[in-house]
Amino acid sequence: MAAAVVVAARVGGAPVAEEAPHSASEPKEWSVTQVFAVDPTDPQRVVGRWGLVPQWGRTAALQCEAGAVGDAAELVRRLEAAATVLDRDLVARVPVNSADLCAAMAAAGWRGGGGRVDWTWSVERLPHEPARPDLQWKSLGRAGLEAAAQILRAAVPFDPLGPRTGTPREWMRAWMDDPSLQGGLQVGFVADVPAVLTGVQVNPSTGWGRVPYMAVAPSMWGNGLGTAAMLRAFVLLRARGATTWNGGCAEENQRFLRVVERWGVVPALHSQEWIFFPCSGSSS
DSSP states (O other): OOOEEEEESOSSSSOOTTSOOOOTTSOSOOOSEEEEEEETTEEEEEEEEEEEEEOSTTEEEEEEEEOOOSOHHHHHHHHHHHHHHHTOEEEEEEETTOHHHHHHHHHTTOEEEEEEEEEEEEGGGSOOOOOOTTEEEEEHHHHOHHHHHHHHHHHGGGOTTSOOSSOHHHHHHHHHOOTTOEEEEEEEEETTEEEEEEEEEEOTTTOEEEOOOOEEOGGGTTSSHHHHHHHHHHHHHHHTTOOEEEEEEETTOHHHHHHHHHTTOOOSEEEEEEEEOTTTOOOO
8 A cells, every 4th residue: 555645844743733634636736845655654754854945947846855755756746747737847866775666767768867966954064154255245136137147148058957947036936935934145246247146045934044056157166165155155045044954966066075074964855866857748
């Protein structure tokens, strides 16, 4: 028997009491939250857990944070139904040791992607931003949309996990447009030239925070601006009351993985991405 799927806000343990279990094909709302698989014979026992996070365009990331049990093929069908109802493509991040779920996704026609490393870490334990006089930060409102778009147009083509369709304005709207979150984007300037983009989102009710996207103009690579963007994001997370940072990157991004390792942050999950396209109909 497959695990049932419920939506709740608590990380780990039992689902919150006011959230009655319901089918993944009947979601209550579209929101950044936790999606739990529970034992069908004991709805208070969580056997699988995902984080459901909007990405660019009509894509959502479904990050498997704890292994599912039961009929993997049925669970995949439930996830596909949820994606269709939510009108979103899914990028599912499945633990590398969940062979049954990976096999079921492959059999159902999901496209296998690359490996990924994710972190869940206390914001208070993250490093603080050092002074950097050559880098001036401005809010998106002060910097102007075109400054951010200029960075994205140059940087996104080099990102293997970045958006492939749409415009910078649409990408930024998709990253930031969630009613359960508060946040904003900032642009960093070097000698008055737009050089780096970063931003945060925080759920004020749970303290959960993330960096939806960051980008460095290719002409500015090699100046430590990627690290500076993350450190600036940590400043923004603290300012908005975040207590937990959830982040990740592709396994091939060894440079950033080494930076995070130097910060003392321990990976919470090693996963493989599997992609389902009910909206775009694409498998490329």
